[in-house]
Amino acid sequence: MSKVVKIDKIVYGGYGLAKDDKVYFVPYTLEGEEVEIEVVQEKKDYSLSNPINIIKPSPERVEPVCKYFTLCGGCDFQHIPYEKQIEIKKEILKDQLLRIGKVDLPIEKVYPSQPFNYRIKVQFKFDGKNFGFYRQNSNQVIDIDYCYLLKEDFNQIIHPLKKFLFKYALSPSQVIVFSNSKNQKLIKFVFPDNSQIANIIPKIEIYKDEIDENIKGIGFYDKKKRQLLLGEYVIFETVDNYKYRVSMDSFFQVNIYQIKNLIDLVVQEVKDKGYKRAVDFYCGVGTFSVPLANYVREVLGIESNEEAVKDAKTNVRHNNLKNLKFLKAKTEKGLKYAKDFKPEVVVFDPPRSGLNKTIIREISKIESIQKIIYISCNPSTLARDLKDFKEYGFNPLKVSMVDMFPQTHHIESVVVLEKF
Structure with missing residues (x-):
């Protein structure tokens, strides 16, 4: 009814x-x-x-550009002009911070994005017939031939990828593609089990000929474990003056237009401030650690993903740094190393689940810390954590919003906290 x-x-x-x-x-x-x-x-x-x-x-209200809007679950806001999307997200962020975290601050800076064709990583779904993305709140795959969120070179390989899978009778549940600013690509074929691995054609030239000549490497996975690799495992991305190696199993920010803005927001909090040491938790391949090392005496990056740590360690060399070290550890274990390191600045860029009270309590015990920079992709867990930080003596002073995910409801923000 x-x-x-x-x-x-x-x-x-x-x-x-x-x-x-x-x-x-x-x-x-x-x-x-x-x-x-x-x-x-x-x-x-x-x-x-x-x-x-x-x-x-x-x-x-405007007419959505994509014919799959409301069918595919990827976008929420294509019926809204982009400037209005930014306004809505600002209000939601302010509301979440005030209602959950009791933090009443203006959004100091807002960084809009290019509204379309910004994503440098995509996770296609395949059910043996349909190749595309899940329907909203469903595991049903919507077959697509174009996505307005993706870099244009992704859209050029959708049809060749579909054709390839049918031609060689391959049924991966996911095809994950990462493309850098030179359109060089890493592709992961993820199968539900290893029964098809033996049927893989072990010549990367065929994939380049039939899918994309810019493919640098292909990995074949049994769920999450790689069984076979063709070509290279890594590609490189340059952001501003920083060079990053990114491997097939590492995380890198997905909006090519906003990575520099995130870095700049972090750097401006340490530049010319005289800080000696900084710790970067959930550091990934060193997205923030590498720039930080140019402005403080020593930086320690802590990350639990083994492949990301390997990338991060090579990024020390690629950026000619002598004052940056990386440690493979979960955040809870990394707290001990952070305490011994005696940082004045700590950077957090956690997953959507945010931090937890134990991490916040233990970090707050480190007397040397003067400033915390918290990068968040979930305003509700951010607000919860800010409330806990206030309880342990750190006051949120600035909030900025970086629109990493236009056309979607996701909100990325950067909060600066200082000890009071």
């Missing part, structure tokens, strides 16, 4: 929030719209709903 509701505002997750007899979360809507909805999932305190008909559309 359908009903008509009015959207009060857009909330975290990309949903329009409506209040009637109860709270309704409705995707693909805008504030002020009257929408006919159908409830798809009842919860105790709210209902998840789908819009059936936009009865009274917002004057700001």
